[in-house]
Amino acid sequence: MSSAERLASFEIIKRLGAGGMAEVFLAKKLGAEGTYKLLVLKRIHPSHARSRRFRAMFVEEAHLATRLNHPNIVQVYEFLDHGDEGLLLAMEYVEGYDLGRLMSVARQKGTRIPPWVSAYIIAEAAKGLHYAHERRDEGGSPLAIVHRDVSPQNILLSIEGAVKIADFGIASANLFREEPGTLKGKFGYMSPEQARGERVDRRSDIYGLGVVLYEVLALRSPYASKADPNVKPQDEELLEAVRNGNFLPPSEHVGEIPSELEAIVMRAMSHDREDRFQTARDMAGAIGRALLAKQELVDASNIETVVTMLLGRSSILPSAPPPSEAAQQTLAAIPQKRANTAGLAEQDDEPKVSVRRPREVRHVAGPRDAARRPTRARAGGGQRRRLQTRVRKPPRDPRSHRLQARRALDVDRLGPSRRAARLDHRHRRAAREPVAGGVRRGLSGGRRPRGARGRV
Numbered sequence: 001m002s003s004a005e006r007l008a009s010f011e012i013i014k015r016l017g018a019g020g021m022a023e024v025f026l027a028k029k030l031g032a033e034g035t036y037k038l039l040v041l042k043r044i045h046p047s048h049a050r051s052r053r054f055r056a057m058f059v060e061e062a063h064l065a066t067r068l069n070h071p072n073i074v075q076v077y078e079f080l081d082h083g084d085e086g087l088l089l090a091m092e093y094v095e096g097y098d099l100g101r102l103m104s105v106a107r108q109k110g111t112r113i114p115p116w117v118s119a120y121i122i123a124e125a126a127k128g129l130h131y132a133h134e135r136r137d138e139g140g141s142p143l144a145i146v147h148r149d150v151s152p153q154n155i156l157l158s159i160e161g162a163v164k165i166a167d168f169g170i171a172s173a174n175l176f177r178e179e180p181g182t183l184k185g186k187f188g189y190m191s192p193e194q195a196r197g198e199r200v201d202r203r204s205d206i207y208g209l210g211v212v213l214y215e216v217l218a219l220r221s222p223y224a225s226k227a228d229p230n231v232k233p234q235d236e237e238l239l240e241a242v243r244n245g246n247f248l249p250p251s252e253h254v255g256e257i258p259s260e261l262e263a264i265v266m267r268a269m270s271h272d273r274e275d276r277f278q279t280a281r282d283m284a285g286a287i288g289r290a291l292l293a294k295q296e297l298v299d300a301s302n303i304e305t306v307v308t309m310l311l312g313r314s315s316i317l318p319s320a321p322p323p324s325e326a327a328q329q330t331l332a333a334i335p336q337k338r339a340n341t342a343g344l345a346e347q348d349d350e351p352k353v354s355v356r357r358p359r360e361v362r363h364v365a366g367p368r369d370a371a372r373r374p375t376r377a378r379a380g381g382g383q384r385r386r387l388q389t390r391v392r393k394p395p396r397d398p399r400s401h402r403l404q405a406r407r408a409l410d411v412d413r414l415g416p417s418r419r420a421a422r423l424d425h426r427h428r429r430a431a432r433e434p435v436a437g438g439v440r441r442g443l444s445g446g447r448r449p450r451g452a453r454g455r456v
C-alpha cells in the first residue's frame with residue numbers, strides 16, 4: 001500500500017483479515033459533502049497478481065461476481081486494477097462474523113449452535129447458491145457458475161442475522177495453482193470429484209454445503225479423528241478420505257442431532273452426485289420442510305441471538321463503543337419486555353376504560369339505576385350528577401341586601417296608591433305561603449307567580 005491510510009481512492013479503516021489469496025480491509029468510499037459508504041476491499045496478493053494466467057482467470061471470474069445480486073450473496077460493487085496497489089474488489093460490508101468464527105467460539109465455550117438455527121443458516125446459504133447456479137448470460141445461456149469454495153469462512157453472518165455467501169465467482173481463482181494438475185484449497189470441504197481433480201458442477205457446492213451442515217451440527221469435521229475431534233488428517237490423508245467418502249454420520253459423534261437433519265447431511269454428502277440434492281433449492285426446501293414438520297420457527301432474529309450471545313456486538317468500527325453493561329442488560333431484558341407487552345396490553349385497556357367513561361356519563365342515571373348497578377362507571381355518572389347539582393344556580397337568597405334594595409327601589413318608583421296596593425298584596429301573600437327550605441319567604445323574597453306581574 002502506498003499510504004498507510006489509503007488504498008486507491010478508498011480510506012482504510014482497518015484490516016479485517018487475510019485468506020488464501022487476498023487481504024481484506026474495511027474501507028470508506030468518500031462522497032460529496034462528507035458522505036461516505038462503508039465497504040470491504042479485497043486486495044489480491046501481489047504475488048498472485050503478477051501471474052498473467054492468474055490475472056486472466058481472476059478478471060474472468062470478477063465479470064461473473066459483479067453480475068450477482070441476491071440477498072444471500074455478498075454483493076461485489078466493482079473490480080479495480082490499481083497497478084502497483086494490486087487488483088481490488090470493492091464489495092458489500094457484512095457487519096458481523098463468518099460461520100467459521102462462530103463455530104470456533106462455540107467450541108471454545110463448550111456449547112453448540114442450536115441444530116435448527118444451524119439448519120436455517122444453511123438453507124439461507126443454499127438460496128444464495130441456487131441463485132448463482134441458475135444465472136444465465138444476456139443471451140440466455142447458463143453461466144454454469146460454481147462456487148468451488150463453500151466453507152464456513154465464506155458464509156458470513158451479519159449481526160442482524162442475515163446470511164451471505166462470500167467470494168462467489170472468485171473462489172476458483174483462490175484455488176489457482178501455477179502448475180496445472182496440482183490441487184489447492186480447503187480440502188475438507190471439497191466434493192470427492194473435486195478432490196479427484198475432475199470437472200465439477202453445482203452438485204459439488206451442494207456437497208460442500210453438506211459438509212458445513214455436518215460441522216455446524218457436530219462442531220467437528222467429518223474427517224477428524226474419532227479419538228480427538230480437533231485433529232484432522234494431513235493434506236494427503238485428508239484428500240484420500242474425501243475422495244473415498246470416508247466419514248461417519250454426525251450422530252456417531254454427538255447426541256441429539258435431529259434425524260431429519262442428519263438425513264439431509266447424508267444426502268447432500270452422497271458420494272455419487274446423482275444421489276445428492278440436484279439443486280441447492282431442493283436442499284433449502286428439504287430443510288424448510290423439516291423445520292415446518294417440527295414446528296420450529298426460526299428466522300434472522302434467532303441467528304442474531306446466537307451471534308450476540310457467542311460473540312457480542314463487538315466494536316467493529318473504531319468509533320463504535322464496546323457493548324455497555326446497560327446494553328447487555330437491555331438484551332437480557334427482552335423476555336421481560338415480552339412479559340411487559342402483556343402488561344402493556346393491560347395498560348392499553350386502561351385508556352379504553354377511560355374512553356368508555358364519557359359515554360357512561362351521558363347516561364342520566366336515576367337513583368334507582370345507581371342502586372341497581374353500583375359500578376365505577378356508575379360512580380362517574382353519580383359524580384356528574386352531583387356536579388350538575390353544584391353548578392346549578394343557587395336559589396336566590398331572600399335576605400340579599402341588593403335584592404331587597406332593588407325591590408325597595410321598584411316599590412319606591414311606584415306612585416303612592418300603587419305602592420300601597422303592592423305592599424298590601426305582598427303582605428297578604430307572605431302570610432298565605434308555606435315555609436320553603438326552612439326560610440319563610442317573606443316580604444322581599446317571595447317569587448311572583450307566573451303572570452302575577454300583570455296583576456300587580
Ligand SMILES: Nc1ncnc2c1ncn2[C@@H]1O[C@H](COP(=O)(O)OP(=O)(O)OP(=O)(O)O)[C@@H](O)[C@H]1O
Binds near residue numbers: 095
Ligand atoms: N464482505 C465482507 N464483509 C465483512 N467481512 C468480510 C467480508 N469478506 C471477508 N470478510 C472477512 O475477512 C476475513 C478474510 O476473508 P478472506 O475471504 O480473504 O479469507 P477466508 O474466507 O478466510 O479464506 P478464502 O481465501 O478461502 O476466502 C474473514 O475473516 C472474513 O470474515
Ligand SMILES: [Mg+2]
Binds near residue numbers: 019153166
Ligand atoms: Mg473468503
